[in-house]
Amino acid sequence: MNTVRVRFAPSPTGYLHVGGARTALFNWLFARQHRGVFVLRIEDTDLARSTEEATQAILDSLEYLGLDWDEGPRKGGSFGPYFQSERLHLYRQYVEKLMEQGRAYKCYCTPEELDQRREEQIKRGEATHYDRHCLHLSPEERAQYEAEGRSYAIRFKALDEGVTEVDDLIRGKVRFDNTAQVDDFVIVKSDGMPTYNFAVVVDDALMGITHVIRGEDHLSNTPKQIQIYQALGFPVPQFAHIPMILGSDRALLSKRHGATSVMQFKEDGYLPAAMVNYLALLGWSYDDAQTIFSIPELVEKFSLEKVSKNPAVFDMQKLEWMNGVYIRELTLEELLAEVLPFWQKAGFVPGEITPELKGYCLRILKELQPRMKLLAEAVELARYFFTDDYQYNQEAVAKVLTKPRTEEILQYLAEVVAGAQELQEEELKPLFKQGMEKFGVKMGDLMQPLRVAVTGTNVSPGIYEVLALLGRERVLERIERTIKMLKERS
């Protein structure tokens, strides 16, 4: 039985975005399900745009998502090197082979000349194909170009008749007319670096890749690659082209649609399991009922056959909802571990926390858990639990602290709190009810002013829980402070 070998091959020209992450995920799921090998290869043949930082960011992003690779950077493997820039000797070897076979030739045309001829072709309504100017060079012309010191690229001599068929696992058989669709494309740039369409074939073949799972943007280039496989005598792998991810305006997802960098999602507080679950559902589905899938479950249930053919719009709201679902599934201990870095960064808690402080944090999280969609929200939601240095929300003040007898009510509540044995619902509720009667108001008319007084906002967990968490001293202090503020205002 042949082992499944798949790969994710990003180019380190920027951060890993959600589209790339989804491609990596589908490859990873496929590999894990088939107990195959997931290879990570860095396609850094674009000298001008590739950076070391981008490579690191991509690796970090994959690790955050939990998409571990079996071969590749930081890991090694017996099919390396895993950076294309270190595989130049291999490409050179296969270029020579093609040249010897007469399937590749030097092209001295300049970019300017090429552009000009391309425009003329469009003007004439023709397909924009290389006109094979340099394939038919006479020895004299060649010598002339060499004498001029022109640099050259190397082009693949494509088939000029028949069709090349791509047998795609998701789209079925797709036929491309060789005459109309595949021209003599460049395989080695004038700087000596291989182009994508060439390097990808050599690498996938040499690395024993059995299934090429990648974005649909690569479908149109696949016939070119198949011709290379055939010219070099390599077995052609199985292809699976997955649909693109679009923004809300149905244009290809990009930075201008907001957060698209995987690391940004990490910083905003998305749980890896939620990201993976959401990404899996972008282009794949299982049945008509299930939307929440654990990672092991995805490994078990994923299949290329169920991958959709149409592009998917990235829906941030659904991702947020899903993240909330995953947050609610965590134990408080687990949630604390996730939230702690955010609270530390905000200066709420020190790097090392005492058991006592930890207990306090857990009690806070118990209240926050059903209210959180993002881990980062835990900072603003918990601010008044950790510091007195918070602002009154002015809308809240205007809405609930401007009623006639507010100061009296707050004064009454302060007395209740001061006199209570313990700040808990059982004891407080009857006293609050007495207040209702005393002032002839509804429960909300007591609780909302109290809420704004002790939290600065009109939105918080249940007031009894908030009071218990804050403790008598802070509650009284804050009520006093609020009354003072109201007096100064009037």
Added chain:
RNA sequence: GCCCCCAUCGUCUAGCGGCCUAGGACAUCGCCCUCUCACGGCGAAGACACCGGUUCAAAUCCGGUUGGGGGUGCCA
């Protein structure tokens, strides 16, 4: 321009000729719970792009139109 892919609620999708007066999820709206906000529960509204065929029967098959996406690069 030329080539390729795609087309079910606003969004992600189920559906692979009769089970569909089209199912689920997010979002929206309403009700319940209730001290606010969430969570949770219940309910509503909401789609087969269009036109032709094939068939006893089409969201499902075929053709066309329209629309969207991709490719066409000495980027990947």
